[in-house]
Amino acid sequence: MFQALEKSLENRVILPGTDLYEEKRKVWNGAFDKHPGAIISCETEDDVVKAVNFAQEKDLHIAVRGGGHHIGGFATCDGGVLIDLSNMKSVVVDEERMVAVVEGGATLADIDAETQKYGLATPTGTVSETGIAGLALSGGLGYLRGKYGLTCDNLVGAHVVTTDGQLLSVSQTEHEDLFWAIRGGGGNFGIVTKFEFQLYQVGPEVLALDVIYDQKDAKQILQKAQSYIATAPDEVSFNITMAELPPAPFLPEFLHHKKVVMVGGMYAGDPEVGKACIKPLQELAAPIVDQTGVIPYVALQKKLDAMVPTQIPVYGTSLYFASLEEEMINTLLEKLESAPAPTSLVQLWGLSGQMNQVPVQDTAFSNRDSSFVLLLDLMDMGFGQEVCEQWVNSVYDVLFPFSNKGASYLNGIGENEQAVKKTLAENYERLLICKKKYDPNNRLRHNHNISPK
Ligand SMILES: Cc1cc2nc3c(=O)[nH]c(=O)nc-3n(C[C@H](O)[C@H](O)[C@H](O)COP(=O)(O)OP(=O)(O)OC[C@H]3O[C@@H](n4cnc5c(N)ncnc54)[C@H](O)[C@@H]3O)c2cc1C
Structure with a gap:
C-alpha cells in the first residue's frame, strides 16, 4: 500500500x-x-x-x-x-521581531539552546527533552508561567497542515479560528510544522528555588504554600513534588529511600530582588537540604532531566484545584500511604500570575482560575498495569469532588473523555466547530479527541 x-x-x-x-x-x-x-x-x-x-x-x-x-x-x-516530526527541529531567532521560529519536532532543549545565545527565552516546560509541539498545543507550564503565561499564550503564529493537505499560515489575522483552537485544543486540528513564539529577556543567570523537606511536614507545607500563592509575585513560579527518593548515585546516601517534599521553582527577574520574595517558600517547614541559588537558566531547564526515566510504563492523572482545602490535603496524603509502589511522583504546581490573567475565551486553553494543578505519575516497576491503573484512577476519583469543575491538565492525563469535556468546558463547542471544519473525518484522533461525529 x-x-x-x-x-x-x-x-x-x-x-x-x-x-x-x-x-x-x-x-x-x-x-x-x-x-x-x-x-x-x-x-x-x-x-x-x-x-x-x-x-x-x-x-x-x-x-x-x-x-x-x-x-x-x-x-x-x-x-x-x-x-x-522528530527530524524537524530547527529553531531560528528573529531578534528584531523578538520571536523564535521553531519546527514541530523540536525539544525544549533545542529552543533554550538557541534563544539563550541571545539572552532570550520563551515560556516552555521543566524537562528539556520534552517536545515543544504537544506541550504548546495543550498549554505549556514552566518556570515563566507567572511572569509571561503559558507556552500557548506566547504563540504568535504557526504553519499548520490540515487534513485536506493545505499548508496554512495562521495568526491573530489569518485563519483566526484555527489559530485560536491550537492554543489549548491539542493536536486535533492539523499538523503544526512551525511555531512562532514570543521571546523575552531571561537570564542568562536566574534565581532557582530548590528546597527539600521531610514528607512528615507535607500537610503544613501544602497549607502554607496555599497562603503564599494568594499574594505571590508574578515573577515566582514553583512546583511541589512528593516522592520517595531513589537510591541514585547522584543523591547523597542519607537521602536514599527518604520520603520528601521537594519545592522547586524560579524567580523571573533580578535575582537579588527575588531572594526576599521566595524566602517564605524556603521556610515552609525545617528544610533537610536547601540548594537555592543563582544558576544559568539553561541549567535550571535541564535540572530535572536526570530524575526522568524513559520507556518505563507510567500511569498518570491530573486535576485542577481552586485551592488546597484541608480535607483535600488529608485525602491526598492518606491516598499516598496506599500507593502500590514507592515510585509515585505527586506534584502540585502553583498556578498564578499572567497565566491566570488571560481571559478564558481568548485561547482554547480553558482553565484560568485554579491555584494548583495535581500531576500524579506512577512508574510501574513490575507491579502490572491493572494494579497501577486502579490506584491512579482511585486517586482521581477521591480527589475529583475537591477539583475545580473536574478539569485536568490535558498534558498530564491519559485518554479520558470526561476530562476533555470538563477541561475545555465553555470553549468545547467552539472547538467542535473547528474540528468539523478542519478535520471532519477525525483523521487526527490520537490525542485528547474532540470527535466531530
Ligand atoms: C518527563 C516529562 C516532563 C514533562 N514536563 C512538563 C512540564 O514541565 N510542563 C508541561 O506543561 N508539561 C510537561 N510534560 C507534559 C508534556 O507537556 C506532554 O507530554 C506533551 O504532550 C509533550 O509534547 P510532545 O511533543 O513530546 O508529545 P507527543 O507525545 O509527541 O504529542 C502529544 C500530542 O500532540 C500531538 N502532536 C505532537 N506534535 C504535533 C504537531 N507538530 N502538530 C499537531 N499535533 C502534534 C500528538 O499527536 C499527540 O496527540 C512533561 C511530560 C514528560 C513525560
Missing part, C-alpha cells in the same frame, strides 16, 4: 520489519507498544503535506509525533500512518 508514498518520499517511509521501525515506533511511555502501518520520517513541510494527502487518499488515520512524551502514548498508533 505504501509503495507510491515510498516513491515520492524516498528514504522517509519506514516500514515494519526494520530496526529503524522498531526504534521509531517507541514513545516515552513504555506502557504503549503500538505498530503503525508506516512511519513517515518528515524533513520538510512538503513531506508532511505528501504524507497527509496519502492518508486522505487511502482513508487512513494519522498519529503525529512531536517529542513523543505524552503520558497517553498518543504519538504512535496501531495501523494508520505515524507522521514523525
Whole structure:
C-alpha cells in the first residue's frame, strides 16, 4: 500500500520489519507498544503535506509525533500512518521581531539552546527533552508561567497542515479560528510544522528555588504554600513534588529511600530582588537540604532531566484545584500511604500570575482560575498495569469532588473523555466547530479527541 508514498518520499517511509521501525515506533511511555502501518520520517513541510494527502487518499488515520512524551502514548498508533516530526527541529531567532521560529519536532532543549545565545527565552516546560509541539498545543507550564503565561499564550503564529493537505499560515489575522483552537485544543486540528513564539529577556543567570523537606511536614507545607500563592509575585513560579527518593548515585546516601517534599521553582527577574520574595517558600517547614541559588537558566531547564526515566510504563492523572482545602490535603496524603509502589511522583504546581490573567475565551486553553494543578505519575516497576491503573484512577476519583469543575491538565492525563469535556468546558463547542471544519473525518484522533461525529 505504501509503495507510491515510498516513491515520492524516498528514504522517509519506514516500514515494519526494520530496526529503524522498531526504534521509531517507541514513545516515552513504555506502557504503549503500538505498530503503525508506516512511519513517515518528515524533513520538510512538503513531506508532511505528501504524507497527509496519502492518508486522505487511502482513508487512513494519522498519529503525529512531536517529542513523543505524552503520558497517553498518543504519538504512535496501531495501523494508520505515524507522521514523525522528530527530524524537524530547527529553531531560528528573529531578534528584531523578538520571536523564535521553531519546527514541530523540536525539544525544549533545542529552543533554550538557541534563544539563550541571545539572552532570550520563551515560556516552555521543566524537562528539556520534552517536545515543544504537544506541550504548546495543550498549554505549556514552566518556570515563566507567572511572569509571561503559558507556552500557548506566547504563540504568535504557526504553519499548520490540515487534513485536506493545505499548508496554512495562521495568526491573530489569518485563519483566526484555527489559530485560536491550537492554543489549548491539542493536536486535533492539523499538523503544526512551525511555531512562532514570543521571546523575552531571561537570564542568562536566574534565581532557582530548590528546597527539600521531610514528607512528615507535607500537610503544613501544602497549607502554607496555599497562603503564599494568594499574594505571590508574578515573577515566582514553583512546583511541589512528593516522592520517595531513589537510591541514585547522584543523591547523597542519607537521602536514599527518604520520603520528601521537594519545592522547586524560579524567580523571573533580578535575582537579588527575588531572594526576599521566595524566602517564605524556603521556610515552609525545617528544610533537610536547601540548594537555592543563582544558576544559568539553561541549567535550571535541564535540572530535572536526570530524575526522568524513559520507556518505563507510567500511569498518570491530573486535576485542577481552586485551592488546597484541608480535607483535600488529608485525602491526598492518606491516598499516598496506599500507593502500590514507592515510585509515585505527586506534584502540585502553583498556578498564578499572567497565566491566570488571560481571559478564558481568548485561547482554547480553558482553565484560568485554579491555584494548583495535581500531576500524579506512577512508574510501574513490575507491579502490572491493572494494579497501577486502579490506584491512579482511585486517586482521581477521591480527589475529583475537591477539583475545580473536574478539569485536568490535558498534558498530564491519559485518554479520558470526561476530562476533555470538563477541561475545555465553555470553549468545547467552539472547538467542535473547528474540528468539523478542519478535520471532519477525525483523521487526527490520537490525542485528547474532540470527535466531530
Ligand atoms: C518527563 C516529562 C516532563 C514533562 N514536563 C512538563 C512540564 O514541565 N510542563 C508541561 O506543561 N508539561 C510537561 N510534560 C507534559 C508534556 O507537556 C506532554 O507530554 C506533551 O504532550 C509533550 O509534547 P510532545 O511533543 O513530546 O508529545 P507527543 O507525545 O509527541 O504529542 C502529544 C500530542 O500532540 C500531538 N502532536 C505532537 N506534535 C504535533 C504537531 N507538530 N502538530 C499537531 N499535533 C502534534 C500528538 O499527536 C499527540 O496527540 C512533561 C511530560 C514528560 C513525560
